[in-house]
Amino acid sequence: MSITPWQLGNVPGPKTALKLTGEVAGKLLKKAKNPLIIVGAEALKVKVGEKLLLDYVIEIAEVAKIPIVATSSTLSAFLERGVEPALSMGAIEITDRLRDPEWSLDGSKPHDIVVYVGITYQLQSQLLSCLKNFAPQIRTLSLDRYYHPNATWSFQNLSEKDWIENLNILMKTLKEEKKKD
Amino acid sequence: MVEKGPIKFSVKSLKGSGISLEDIEIAIGRLAMEEEWEPMGPTPMPKITTLREWDMKLLKRYRPFYMPFCDLCCLCTYGKCDLTAGKRGACGLDIGAQQGRIVLIACAIGASTHTSHARHLVDHLIEKYGENWPIDLGSDIYVEMPISRLITGIKPKTLGDLSYILKYVEEQIVQTLAAAHTGQEGSYLDFESKSLHLGMLDHLAMEVADVAQIITYNFPKGKPDAPLTEVGMGLADTTKPVILCIGHNVSSGVEIIDFMKKNGLGRPGETIEVLGLCCTAHDLTRYDEQAKIVGPISHQIRFIRSGAADVLILDEQCIHIMVLSEAQRVKTPVIATSDKACHGLPDMTNKPVEEIVDALVSGKYPGVLILDLEKAGAVAVLTALRIAPIRKKFKSLPDKADLKKVAEKCTKCGRCRRNCPIDLPTDEAVFAARQGNFDKLAELYDYCLGCARCESECPRDIPIHSLIVSAAELKIKTERYKIRVGRGPILDTEIREVGSPIVFGEIPGVVAYVGCANYPEGGRDVAIMAEEFLRRRFIVTVSGCSAMSIAMYRTEEGKTLYEEYSGAFDAGGLVNVGSCVANAHIAGAAIKIANIFARRPLRANYEEIADYVLNRVGACGVAWGAMSQKAASIATGFNRLGVPVIVGPQGAKYRRLYLGRREDRESFTVYDARTGDRVWVGPAPEHLVYVAETREEAIVMTAKLCLRPNDTTKGRMIKLTHYVELYKKYYRRLPDDLHMFIRTEADIPITFKGEIMEYLKEVGWEPWEKPVVDPTLLERLIRVKK
Ligand code: SF4
Ligand code: SF4
Ligand code: SF4
Numbered sequence: 001m002s003i004t005p006w007q008l009g010n011v012p013g014p015k016t017a018l019k020l021t022g023e024v025a026g027k028l029l030k031k032a033k034n035p036l037i038i039v040g041a042e043a044l045k046v047k048v049g050e051k052l053l054l055d056y057v058i059e060i061a062e063v064a065k066i067p068i069v070a071t072s073s074t075l076s077a078f079l080e081r082g083v084e085p086a087l088s089m090g091a092i093e094i095t096d097r098l099r100d101p102e103w104s105l106d107g108s109k110p111h112d113i114v115v116y117v118g119i120t121y122q123l124q125s126q127l128l129s130c131l132k133n134f135a136p137q138i139r140t141l142s143l144d145r146y147y148h149p150n151a152t153w154s155f156q157n158l159s160e161k162d163w164i165e166n167l168n169i170l171m172k173t174l175k176e177e178k179k180k181d
Numbered sequence: 182m183v184e185k186g187p188i189k190f191s192v193k194s195l196k197g198s199g200i201s202l203e204d205i206e207i208a209i210g211r212l213a214m215e216e217e218w219e220p221m222g223p224t225p226m227p228k229i230t231t232l233r234e235w236d237m238k239l240l241k242r243y244r245p246f247y248m249p250f251c252d253l254c255c256l257c258t259y260g261k262c263d264l265t266a267g268k269r270g271a272c273g274l275d276i277g278a279q280q281g282r283i284v285l286i287a288c289a290i291g292a293s294t295h296t297s298h299a300r301h302l303v304d305h306l307i308e309k310y311g312e313n314w315p316i317d318l319g320s321d322i323y324v325e326m327p328i329s330r331l332i333t334g335i336k337p338k339t340l341g342d343l344s345y346i347l348k349y350v351e352e353q354i355v356q357t358l359a360a361a362h363t364g365q366e367g368s369y370l371d372f373e374s375k376s377l378h379l380g381m382l383d384h385l386a387m388e389v390a391d392v393a394q395i396i397t398y399n400f401p402k403g404k405p406d407a408p409l410t411e412v413g414m415g416l417a418d419t420t421k422p423v424i425l426c427i428g429h430n431v432s433s434g435v436e437i438i439d440f441m442k443k444n445g446l447g448r449p450g451e452t453i454e455v456l457g458l459c460c461t462a463h464d465l466t467r468y469d470e471q472a473k474i475v476g477p478i479s480h481q482i483r484f485i486r487s488g489a490a491d492v493l494i495l496d497e498q499c500i501h502i503m504v505l506s507e508a509q510r511v512k513t514p515v516i517a518t519s520d521k522a523c524h525g526l527p528d529m530t531n532k533p534v535e536e537i538v539d540a541l542v543s544g545k546y547p548g549v550l551i552l553d554l555e556k557a558g559a560v561a562v563l564t565a566l567r568i569a570p571i572r573k574k575f576k577s578l579p580d581k582a583d584l585k586k587v588a589e590k591c592t593k594c595g596r597c598r599r600n601c602p603i604d605l606p607t608d609e610a611v612f613a614a615r616q617g618n619f620d621k622l623a624e625l626y627d628y629c630l631g632c633a634r635c636e637s638e639c640p641r642d643i644p645i646h647s648l649i650v651s652a653a654e655l656k657i658k659t660e661r662y663k664i665r666v667g668r669g670p671i672l673d674t675e676i677r678e679v680g681s682p683i684v685f686g687e688i689p690g691v692v693a694y695v696g697c698a699n700y701p702e703g704g705r706d707v708a709i710m711a712e713e714f715l716r717r718r719f720i721v722t723v724s725g726c727s728a729m730s731i732a733m734y735r736t737e738e739g740k741t742l743y744e745e746y747s748g749a750f751d752a753g754g755l756v757n758v759g760s761c762v763a764n765a766h767i768a769g770a771a772i773k774i775a776n777i778f779a780r781r782p783l784r785a786n787y788e789e790i791a792d793y794v795l796n797r798v799g800a801c802g803v804a805w806g807a808m809s810q811k812a813a814s815i816a817t818g819f820n821r822l823g824v825p826v827i828v829g830p831q832g833a834k835y836r837r838l839y840l841g842r843r844e845d846r847e848s849f850t851v852y853d854a855r856t857g858d859r860v861w862v863g864p865a866p867e868h869l870v871y872v873a874e875t876r877e878e879a880i881v882m883t884a885k886l887c888l889r890p891n892d893t894t895k896g897r898m899i900k901l902t903h904y905v906e907l908y909k910k911y912y913r914r915l916p917d918d919l920h921m922f923i924r925t926e927a928d929i930p931i932t933f934k935g936e937i938m939e940y941l942k943e944v945g946w947e948p949w950e951k952p953v954v955d956p957t958l959l960e961r962l963i964r965v966k967k
Contacts (some may be wrong), residue, residue: 004581006599006604007599007600007604008596008599008600008638009600011251012249012250012251012252013251013252013253013263013265014252014263014265015263016263024888033340037727040874041874041875041877041878053857063667071874071878071879072873072874072875072877073875073877073878073911073912075912075913075914076911076912078911079914080913088912088917090871090873090874090878090882091872091874092246092833092838092840092871092874093840094873095246096246096840096842097842099246119874120701120830120874121604122603122604122701122830122831122833122834123830123833123872123874126248126833126834127248127833128246128251129249129250129252130247130248130249130267132252132265133247133249133264133265133266133267133276134247134266134276134277136266136267136729152578154457
């Protein structure tokens with residue numbers, strides 16, 4: 001059975017996100033040449049078990065050595081934790097720059113995988129749609145609990161328990177793969 | 182009515198016609214009948230491409246950013262075409278142009294809606310008051326219709342002139358919409374230019390609509406101390422007959438009040454309650470402040486369901502399509518009065534009043550269509566008087582004891598939540614109610630848009646929206662707030678006072694909270710944003726649903742913002758202009774600053790005025806809950822005039838933004854009109870339409886988007902103080918683009934001097950070579966050409 005968008009009416013067209021699992025996400029991030037994580041303000045409200053999603057994402061970014069873009073006022077939460085994001089910028093502004101095939105954070109090589117997490121569903125869906133249609137060179141991952149059809153890969157709609165499990169597997173995969181290095 | 186209008190001809194066609202060139206003045210009709218109040222500017226009554234060059238200048242700096250809401254096109258029988266990621270439709274269109282086309286269609290719908298609203302009003306008012314009824318906005322307003330003067334080159338004097346202006350708008354909308362047909366326009370930039378054209382036309386139509394009603398219905402003519410009235414679900418005295426007007430066109434509501442007065446029934450609230458919902462409510466209170474405002478669009482279904490209304494009068498726009506069936510459930514008769522919203526009702530326009538009243542009171546018809554507004558007013562009042570005693574038993578919310586029983590059917594399938602436009606956790610709330618906990622339902626009240634979509638999706642037929650409303654019963658009963666009646670235009674005298682401090686930056690900005698109530702997290706956010714800028718002594722202007730949401734919030738002192746802040750267009754003033762169409766006065770104020778304060782020629786001089794506004798008038802619109810196509814065209818109209826707009830996260834579904842890139846120096850390079858030099862002026866304003874993810878981001882961005890290249894040193898320092906303070910408040914450090922706005926050390930906010938100097942050193946900042954310029958995007962305004 002096909003996966004339904006979290007917002008049931010949010011049916012974009014024939015091209016919809018592939019089902020993501022924690023393991024696939026871990027492998028993709030590990031293989032990525034120049035990945036990026038964009039973290040939105042919902043990450044300050046949503047919990048992954050006992051932890052804030054934000055803290056979980058920081059861990060992922062640290063383990064996988066992926067630069068973080070803090071959108072909206074998440075910057076302050078990062079700074080409070082002593083974490084310096086690579087960039088603080090509106091979710092719209094960073095997505096706008098990613099449309100340019102040449103653009104990257106440090107000007108070296110373009111980003112091949114971009115992770116979106118914690119941006120309010122309707123907005124994140126639209127941002128993913130922008131990149132799907134105007135930056136086909138970029139593959140996008142949504143790590144939120146809810147299926148985002150406009151991403152390249154998205155978790156399907158998961159129960160909190162399953163979502164946490166997938167995130168844990170993602171972390172485990174990153175760490176394991178790291179050990180192999 | 183004698184139609185006046187231009188006779189179109191070209192000079193070429195006059196050759197050999199026997200008409201000499203001297204005759205032309207007479208032959209072109211209304212334009213020529215005007216006295217020469219100002220020499221005619223370059224672009225009277227611009228056509229689709231007249232201002233294209235200006236649009237392209239804007240679009241070069243503020244590039245269209247598309248977020249398709251749908252990857253398909255289904256507009257013709259070649260389709261559906263899958264346009265995903267660069268594929269082309271059978272007609273050749275790609276996804277970018279398709280987005281531009283959809284935005285154009287949205288703007289055309291928005292502009293048509295205001296134009297048709299204006300047309301209905303103007304025709305009705307001409308019938309009542311005659312086409313020679315003068316446009317008189319009082320002695321403090323000389324530039325009575327700045328948008329009309331700017332766009333058409335006409336200085337309108339009578340209602341008849343307004344009808345003539347509308348003809349131009351109507352013709353242009355038809356021309357522009359035609360570009361959306363399959364196989365017409367193909368470039369996304371040209372689609373955008375056409376959307377900008379439609380946005381501009383929309384502002385013109387709004388100005389016509391609002392001025393027409395101000396001059397005839399004697400609404401406040403820019404009164405800074407317009408009276409306070411009430412807003413809220415809890416203010417209707419249901420022991421009296423209650424009439425509720427829904428929509429945006431106040432003419433039917435006015436007839437109700439007039440009929441009451443003529444027939445000894447007193448003013449609203451004396452024997453009969455006259456309430457309004459949506460913009461028609463603003464305008465009812467502008468007509469008579471004893472009318473009351475129920476609330477924004479979110480209150481529509483819930484108020485009808487409360488059964489409090491004995492009669493519903495529908496006019497036009499923002500009417501929930503289920504209004505008739507909802508009204509039937511509580512036996513409230515409905516009177517539709519607009520040919521644009523007949524709702525399947527029988528046309529009783531030509532029947533005698535008594536017969537219609539009988540039919541409604543007896544329940545023979547659940548509702549009727551009456552296109553004669555005077556008759557509709559009489560029927561509404563007489564029906565309310567007769568039906569109110571019969572309807573008494575319907576005037577209550579569902580009993581709370583029943584809530585649990587209803588909620589027991591919930592299986593927590595989640596369909597309600599997954600169909601809620603703002604993803605409210607209704608499933609959890611209903612499920613909690615099943616267990617006897619109603620708090621979660623009651624909490625949703627402040628966020629719920631009142632659309633009832635959840636209900637139509639619930640497989641167990643649970644009236645979720647009603648549950649939310651019933652659980653919040655106490656809140657509703659005490660929901661009574663003060664709001665200032667919409668004052669209409671800004672006085673010329675006020676513009677003279679604030680023109681200089683705005684243009685030089687000493688008043689840090691004019692912020693307009695406008696638009697609908699599709700808020701991501703409740704209307705409170707709009708009030709909090711407004712309060713932030715009022716405290717900082719920005720000028721805050723408001724209209725429509727946003728103006729109502731701002732009222733439904735109390736400060737620490739327990740007052741509404743309208744009670745705490747003056748209604749003057751001055752630093753720290755909270756200016757409610759009125760309904761949606763009154764938005765024209767906000768744009769009008771920006772134009773008047775250019776004209777009255779800076780003495781820029783106004784007549785048919787669009788580009789120069791827009792260039793002035795973009796570079797000098799630190800204004801920013803915030804449409805936090807923008808939902809409608811009207812909001813799309815209003816925002817786009819502001820954009821063409823050089824005013825940036827911020828929308829909330831739901832606004833991403835409009836599909837298109839105009840974004841600048843601060844690092845793109847060339848795009849923020851302008852001419853110095855004094856020398857002709859090309860000068861980088863920093864990214865001010867950085868964007869033209871922007872989506873903010875959160876309220877905090879919107880606040881910081883608002884302060885930033887009020888920066889203008891023309892700010893004086895003192896002005897820039899004041900503006901940067903607010904930007905830095907807010908950035909630090911929400912982001913906890915200095916903004917990383919600060920160096921782009923500091924031209925010389927004198928621009929640096931004193932309170933942060935040390936910190937900022939250190940930062941500037943770190944980023945290698947150097948004082949600008951040319952800190953003060955006379956900025957313009959228009960080559961023709963260069964005074965000394967190099
Ligand atoms: S208008 Fe063009 S893109 Fe749309 S359905 Fe027709 S052929 Fe396809
Ligand atoms: S749709 Fe109905 S049954 Fe399903 S969770 Fe919502 S209220 Fe319960
Ligand atoms: S009525 Fe309220 S809860 Fe229901 S779908 Fe609409 S906004 Fe969501």
